[in-house]
Amino acid sequence: MLVLCAKAAFAVILIIAGGAKLADLAGFAEVLRLFIGTRWPAPAYTCIATGTAFAEVLLGCASLSFPAAKWVNLLALIAGCAFVIVSVTGLALHRGRSCNCFGALSRIKFDVQGVFRSVIFAVFAVLAMIGVGPSAVRLGVTTQALLLAAGAMLISVSFAAAKALAALPEDIRRVRSR
């Protein structure tokens, strides 16, 4: 049960993160610029940002719809490890900068909590690698199509939510009224 929860949760996290990044590619490209030492033309960063965001949503959808596929779980594990590496590197080199991990959906920064969060995600990915009984993850084609459709819906909702949060300037967004 725990394995299945971790598998589904990590897939959903990947989809939300990817969808939100797609809504703010420029912001994510700025973060990539921090990690790439050599100076490239701006469109190159945008291309990498787009590729990364699409890779995340595709991996998320695949992980959600094909829970029995070992190669998907392996890719998810690699992604989880990459999260940890990026957050640790960000903590060491760019502490306090926004990581744009979830676009405008969150204000996660490169800090100790961010590393802790990414370690939790990586643990989810590790748990997803543990084998489970075939009957628990045997899905029909229709069910897989339904999960893919749900994944696509989640991408669009996270994209819309991130766009909505980015629609107002930071200070207005954070104003607290009583």
Added chain:
Amino acid sequence: MTIPLYLAVAQWALLFALGLLVFVMYRQLGRIYQATTKTSADSELGPAVDTMAASFEYTLLSDGTAQHFTPGGGRPSLLAFVDPTCPACEQLVSALNAAADGAELDDFRVLLLTSDPPAYLQVSDTFRATRLEIGRPAARATQDDYKATSTPLLVVIDAHGVVRAAGSVRHLSDVRTFINKTTANTTAQGHLPPVAVSAPVSAINPEE
């Protein structure tokens, strides 16, 4: 017919994620509505100008002593209703700190009033570092008297205890506009004229 356990888990995870995102969007919708719509509450923010400011009791948070605020008394006052958990309030306190450091508030009695618990002051670097007086009103009636329905709220009271300006400001230029107008007219006329009632930031022209 039994459904695979994974499907049951996955649908709950999807439902939770979708619910969370929908909540985020609705909350943002409310904020956009609030930011773009002038509500009746906005128009009632702050006390009316040309009325006598109310006196009140408060607790000085630096030492916990009970204090009494009496408007006027031959010295103008700046009352700032601010909360450490409110980012816009931090901006106003930073602006007031800068004005105080530049000796621009030497003629004023400046009092920051918060309704948050004292422990919350530690949350904000700005509030922790400020040298301005911070108090907590003893009764909710103080917020009602000053119509502090939202924070931040800056109220200017002249040397005779009359409210001369009130508004939701946060930038140094806006604070200076309040101060400059009041001090200029105090010198010219011997008392402070009305500046603005519930002036939104955008309505105050720093060039004036």
